[in-house]
Amino acid sequence: MSTAIIERIKKEIESLDLNTFAEEVGVVTSVADGVAEIDGLASAQMMEMVVFDTDKDRSLKEALEDSEVLYGLILNLEEEVVKVVILGESTNVREGMFVKRTEQLLSVPVSDDVVGRVISPLGEPLDARGAIKADGHMPIERVAFGVMDRSSVNEPIHTGIKAIDSMIPIGRGQRELIIGDRQTGKTTIAIDTIINQKNEPKESRPICIYVAIGQKQSKTANIVRTLEEAGAMEYTTVISTSASEASPLLYLAPFAGAAVGEYFMLKGKDVLVVFDDLSKHAVAYRQMSLLLRRPPGREAYPGDIFYLHSRLLERSAKLSEKLGGGSITALPIIETQEGDVSAYIPTNVISITDGQIFLEGDLFNKGIRPALNVGISVSRVGSSAQTKAMKKVSGKIRLELAQFRELEAFMQFASDLDEETKARIESGRKFTELLKQKQNNPMPFYKQVVSLYAANGGIMDGAPVENVRAIEDAYLSYIERDHKKIFDTIESEKALTDDLTAQMDKAMTTFKDSHANLYTAK
Amino acid sequence: MLAESYAKAMYEVIEGGVSTPKAFERLDAVLVRRGHQKLKGPIVRTLSRYAKQKAVSDAPVVTVAIESSVKQFAKEIANAQKSFDATGEPTVFTDERQVGGFTFQYKGKYLDRSYKGKLVKLYRNITTSLIT
Numbered sequence: 005m006s007t008a009i010i011e012r013i014k015k016e017i018e019s020l021d022l023n024t025f026a027e028e029v030g031v032v033t034s035v036a037d038g039v040a041e042i043d044g045l046a047s048a049q050m051m052e053m054v055v056f057d058t059d060k061d062r063s064l065k066e067a068l069e070d071s072e073v074l075y076g077l078i079l080n081l082e083e084e085v086v087k088v089v090i091l092g093e094s095t096n097v098r099e100g101m102f103v104k105r106t107e108q109l110l111s112v113p114v115s116d117d118v119v120g121r122v123i124s125p126l127g128e129p130l131d132a133r134g135a136i137k138a139d140g141h142m143p144i145e146r147v148a149f150g151v152m153d154r155s156s157v158n159e160p161i162h163t164g165i166k167a168i169d170s171m172i173p174i175g176r177g178q179r180e181l182i183i184g185d186r187q188t189g190k191t192t193i194a195i196d197t198i199i200n201q202k203n204e205p206k207e208s209r210p211i212c213i214y215v216a217i218g219q220k221q222s223k224t225a226n227i228v229r230t231l232e233e234a235g236a237m238e239y240t241t242v243i244s245t246s247a248s249e250a251s252p253l254l255y256l257a258p259f260a261g262a263a264v265g266e267y268f269m270l271k272g273k274d275v276l277v278v279f280d281d282l283s284k285h286a287v288a289y290r291q292m293s294l295l296l297r298r299p300p301g302r303e304a305y306p307g308d309i310f311y312l313h314s315r316l317l318e319r320s321a322k323l324s325e326k327l328g329g330g331s332i333t334a335l336p337i338i339e340t341q342e343g344d345v346s347a348y349i350p351t352n353v354i355s356i357t358d359g360q361i362f363l364e365g366d367l368f369n370k371g372i373r374p375a376l377n378v379g380i381s382v383s384r385v386g387s388s389a390q391t392k393a394m395k396k397v398s399g400k401i402r403l404e405l406a407q408f409r410e411l412e413a414f415m416q417f418a419s420d421l422d423e424e425t426k427a428r429i430e431s432g433r434k435f436t437e438l439l440k441q442k443q444n445n446p447m448p449f450y451k452q453v454v455s456l457y458a459a460n461g462g463i464m465d466g467a468p469v470e471n472v473r474a475i476e477d478a479y480l481s482y483i484e485r486d487h488k489k490i491f492d493t494i495e496s497e498k499a500l501t502d503d504l505t506a507q508m509d510k511a512m513t514t515f516k517d518s519h520a521n522l523y524t525a526k
Numbered sequence: 527m528l529a530e531s532y533a534k535a536m537y538e539v540i541e542g543g544v545s546t547p548k549a550f551e552r553l554d555a556v557l558v559r560r561g562h563q564k565l566k567g568p569i570v571r572t573l574s575r576y577a578k579q580k581a582v583s584d585a586p587v588v589t590v591a592i593e594s595s596v597k598q599f600a601k602e603i604a605n606a607q608k609s610f611d612a613t614g615e616p617t618v619f620t621d622e623r624q625v626g627g628f629t630f631q632y633k634g635k636y637l638d639r640s641y642k643g644k645l646v647k648l649y650r651n652i653t654t655s656l657i658t
Contacts, residue, residue, distance in 0.1 A: 016652045029636040044634040063623045064642045068649050
């Protein structure tokens, strides 16, 4: 053993205060399904952490060998008993066991070191990369910031997905729901958004928090690997709970995500939190509530299920300059069944959030990815946060796609179409093709602006639909190579000047002349 | 659930002054009338648990590793009893797993002055500080 370690142990022994004080204890009277009933603890508080005294019935050797502390969370204060959910292995809890108060509300240890790590909702590391030194603790539950502490959403958070950044822009501090059936690309949008933050300047790059609620461990492992490969883990924290974990941990996960987010927000930083997904969170809360014998309501969910999600999502905010100007942007995910957005939990969360990105299975199967239904997707506050450059180029797209959708439906019945209609349909198809994007391939905002400006300016005119993406790729490479200044100016100015549009028009004409092969069918 | 309710009611009846044999006689009659005879076993078990809990919570309890420790820590135990406002002679249990020292328990309050408790605390502090 090195001398330094011996010295530290010596110091620890010398400074340790072994004077113990009287503690308030209760006795476990029953344990079932992860819930323990405690007799005693008369002065306990709601949401207080308690410690199960697993050492009492063990020998010294056994206690040292298994030194894991087993925590519980008080969730019901009843007339005669206290009901505690066990945050760990409930098989270690036995009748007659002592339970000690900690006099602390449940909180999560936080520090800058959590960035780049995979942690549990209790802040314990799960990535085998050693302990995380905590700077402090943030309460899992806290009242959201009030009206006077907030400022309006005025800065965009770019997802790197053209269809979203142009038509459903998201602002820093906004809550934008991602909703859709299983296997429609909900998580992909969230992960792409995290990856895209790499394209943001380091000083304004948000800290990203991905909260996996009851996900398969293989899925979370894949996500972590994807983020690592994309270099996105350096600004991301993953809070993971798997499907095999006890429902109280699943219930706590998004609140822990919000608590970690608040730590950074209060330091004046921007934070992006993805809750994947709140449907599983609602199910976990229902299970826990039923075990706590709280009365069931609609679909057996407890009466406070709306309050559960509203108080969670209300914690995302854009703080005023006085409070540092930090923000939490929330991207909650909801999984629908057979596209039913009118079910209980989806309607709840739709009404809480500031807009929704609706993904459709049919579009996904048609190869339109992201499978965004532009018609019912909306962002209620994001447009005020959109950059001038994006605003200028995105106006036409929504209209173009809306007209295309109408005509597409009509087209199924009409056999003979006039030239104008044909042209509109052709244009709509091209725009649809242009908005398709590969997985884990977000596009920086300045490239999106150039691409959409070119599309509006007619770069796709005369080209077959199947060449649209090739034209886009070639055009962006051409600009990168020969007109890099255009990208640089849009990135720094975030607006389109007359000079810039003239440069782009010129570049477009030259490109069309030099890439004639892309405008003929293969 | 139902057995627990019966047990609670029985406990309160006995606490209220009705003698135990009489209370059980009446319980039998009620159970027969309501067709709940099968619940008698669980009721008795729950009731005995209540009684045990009450016995423990009403009297101060001292646990030591070896019986002779009571004398050794007599002064500290007396101090603990005073600070807990505990009245009555403490019930003494021995548990050699405590290694040494004593624990004192009275009405939902617990004082751990056992050597085992101190050693576990020391071990956890050292291992936690070395990891971080």
